[in-house]
Amino acid sequence: xxxxxxxxxxxxxxxxxxSITGLFLCSFLVVHLIGNLQLFKDDGGEAxxxxxxxMATNPIIRTMEIVLVLGxxxxxxxxxxxxxxxxxxxxxxxxxxxxxxxxxxxxxxMGLLGTVILVFLIIHLWNFFVPARFGGLDGVVIExxxxxxxxxxxxxxxxxxxxxxxxxxxMVALAYHLIHGFQSAFQSLGLDHKKYTPFIQKFGYAFxxxxxxxxxxxxxxxxxxx
Amino acid sequence: MAGSNPNAKPMDLTLKVWxxxxxxxxxxxxTYPVKGISPDMSFLEMMDVLNENLLRSGEDxxxxxxxxxxxxxxxCSLHINGRPxxxxxxxxxxxxxxxxxxxxxxxxxxxxRAAAFPVHKDLVVDRSAFDRIQQAGGYVSVNTGxxxxxxxxPIPKTIADKAFDAATCIQCGACVAACKNASAILFVSAKxxxxxxxxxxxxxxxxxVENMVAQMEIEGFGACSNTGACAAECPVGISLENINMxxxxxxxxxxxxxxx
Ligand code: HEM
Ligand code: SF4
Ligand code: FES
Numbered sequence: 001x002x003x004x005x006x007x008x009x010x011x012x013x014x015x016x017x018x019s020i021t022g023l024f025l026c027s028f029l030v031v032h033l034i035g036n037l038q039l040f041k042d043d044g045g046e047a048x049x050x051x052x053x054x055m056a057t058n059p060i061i062r063t064m065e066i067v068l069v070l071g072x073x074x075x076x077x078x079x080x081x082x083x084x085x086x087x088x089x090x091x092x093x094x095x096x097x098x099x100x101x102x103x104x105x106x107x108x109x110m111g112l113l114g115t116v117i118l119v120f121l122i123i124h125l126w127n128f129f130v131p132a133r134f135g136g137l138d139g140v141v142i143e144x145x146x147x148x149x150x151x152x153x154x155x156x157x158x159x160x161x162x163x164x165x166x167x168x169x170x171m172v173a174l175a176y177h178l179i180h181g182f183q184s185a186f187q188s189l190g191l192d193h194k195k196y197t198p199f200i201q202k203f204g205y206a207f208x209x210x211x212x213x214x215x216x217x218x219x220x221x222x223x224x225x226x
Numbered sequence: 227m228a229g230s231n232p233n234a235k236p237m238d239l240t241l242k243v244w245x246x247x248x249x250x251x252x253x254x255x256x257t258y259p260v261k262g263i264s265p266d267m268s269f270l271e272m273m274d275v276l277n278e279n280l281l282r283s284g285e286d287x288x289x290x291x292x293x294x295x296x297x298x299x300x301x302c303s304l305h306i307n308g309r310p311x312x313x314x315x316x317x318x319x320x321x322x323x324x325x326x327x328x329x330x331x332x333x334x335x336x337x338x339r340a341a342a343f344p345v346h347k348d349l350v351v352d353r354s355a356f357d358r359i360q361q362a363g364g365y366v367s368v369n370t371g372x373x374x375x376x377x378x379x380p381i382p383k384t385i386a387d388k389a390f391d392a393a394t395c396i397q398c399g400a401c402v403a404a405c406k407n408a409s410a411i412l413f414v415s416a417k418x419x420x421x422x423x424x425x426x427x428x429x430x431x432x433x434x435v436e437n438m439v440a441q442m443e444i445e446g447f448g449a450c451s452n453t454g455a456c457a458a459e460c461p462v463g464i465s466l467e468n469i470n471m472x473x474x475x476x477x478x479x480x481x482x483x484x485x486x
Contacts, residue, residue, distance in 0.1 A: 002486060003480065003485060003486045007480045010439060010440070010443055011409075011442075011443060011448070011449035011450070012411075012439055012449075012450075012472075012473060012476050013476075013480075014449065015449060015450065016473075016477070082449045085407075085448055085449060086406070086407035086408075086409075086448040086449055086451070088341060088446070088448075089340060089341050089342065089407055089408035089409070089446060089447055089448030090339050090340055090341065090406075090407070090408040090448070091341050092339055093339060094305060094308065094336055094339055095242075095244075095255055095334060095336060096305075096307060096308040096334040096336070097308045098307070098308030098309055099404075099406065099455060101308075101309055101313075101458070102309070102404055102453075102454070102455040102458035102459050103406075103453035103454055103455040103458065104453070107451060107452065107453040107454070108406050108451070108453055110451060180452075183452075184451070184452040187452045187466075187469070187470055187473075188450075188452065188473065189473065189477075190470045190471070190472075190473030190474035190476075190477060191470070192466075192467060192470035
């Protein structure tokens with residue numbers, strides 16, 4: 001192994017990869033949420049369908065999509081490697097253990113929370129991304145141009161109560177993942193100082209709650225108000 | 227005030243203690259009653275009482291580590307009621323007093339649990355992994371010869387204070403015991419920070435962090451998930467800042483050192 005692979009296969013190095021990919025995924029969440037806000041426009045889905053057509057065809061977005069997939073893959077790969085190593089580091093557990101006295105629940109359950117997010121991600125992609133990208137949606141004509149009617153798919157999906165429930169539960173899991181993860185990522189990079197760490201912690205908390213609440217509101221809105 | 231109370235009544239307790247004959251034997255929790263424990267006793271004195279009872283009845287006494295019994299050597303350990311060094315913060319097991327328990331309590335006593343700290347016997351674990359990490363870089367090379375004058379090298383007070391705080395680590399291993407990943411990073415970071423902060427330690431700072439982290443990995447400790455459990459349970463209050471300093475040292479060493 002050369003110095004580069006050695007660096008990024010140490011536990012300290014793998015956490016650097018997880019933190020950078022994790023923060024990158026956070027930036028993706030912001031873009032994704034802002035785009036989704038168009039679902040609230042009362043135009044029968046026109047703006048949203050035009051937007052999703054743009055996202056599916058624009059070359060810059062298509063390139064970023066590859067980066068995004070790589071971000072997920074590296075994040076998940078190192079999550080698995082580290083979680084396995086961490087389990088192996090304590091083969092025999094304690095008969096009596098009170099971790100609630102010294103750490104938060106979310107910080108100790110990032111693997112579990114991540115797994116919930118991963119399962120959600122598969123369901124979510126299968127339902128929206130795959131038909132939007134590879135065909136299978138009804139068409140809709142907006143100003144004489146034919147678009148895929150992803151909006152209709154949204155309306156139909158969020159009419160099903162258990163589908164809405166999966167979304168809301170997953171967003172709660174994501175919120176807890178980020179409540180620990182956001183500030184943790186800065187620590188993994190060694191970025192810690194009494195000048196700015198309190199800000200990062202507060203910002204991270206607000207970010208996690210606001211972004212995840214924003215996503216969770218969409219299925220609830222369609223279920224109850226549409 | 228938590229001072230001694232001459233009127234405090236002796237306590238009867240039930241202890242559940244991990245017993246294990248040797249490294250390779252399977253162990254189990256064994257229940258022992260102890261009677262007449264004074265609240266003024268330290269936890270280890272209470273263990274001494276139990277051991278005297280065991281000796282009198284011809285049983286093998288319980289092996290546990292201890293040395294100074296003053297909270298400075300780091301020899302004592304014990305995972306007590308689910309927490310390293312017991313329920314009090316900032317306290318080693320030898321400095322933990324029985325007044326923090328109640329008459330009739332059941333107390334579970336286990337060894338540190340980590341693949342890198344194999345159980346030797348009963349509550350004694352082999353912590354030589356820490357020594358090997360220390361040998362990998364936790365030192366400063368000096369020339370032999372005349373003794374240098376004290377205070378010859380100026381060190382700013384804030385830096386000296388930070389280095390001293392890091393230097394108070396007694397190598398007890400409670401950080402490893404507390405961490406869900408059995409990570410040794412708080413211990414390693416205390417050593418790395420202490421020496422990287424001081425002028426004498428700066429000479430070897432790059433190889434130090436690289437070699438100590440490499441040895442930490444070889445010993446089989448887990449990764450850091452930033453849960454903060456280590457610092458919360460550390461008896462001398464080593465802070466999480468040290469871990470972040472280790473990371474900065476690590477990143478800068480990896481980016482600039484001659485190690486390939
Ligand atoms: C949008 C999705 C996701 C975002 C925004 C995200 C974000 C983050 C962030 C910022 C961290 C902190 C990194 C650090 O402590 O340095 C983190 C940690 C973690 N993530 Fe994710 N993550 C996502 C999805 C996932 C998935 C799908 C998995 C697992 C399959 C996962 C597993 C983990 C684990 C196990 C950790 C903790 C690693 C450790 O500290 O030991 N994450 N995540
Ligand atoms: S960092 Fe604290 S808990 Fe860890 S070995 Fe040093 S003194 Fe013990
Ligand atoms: S016996 Fe020395 S610190 Fe407890």
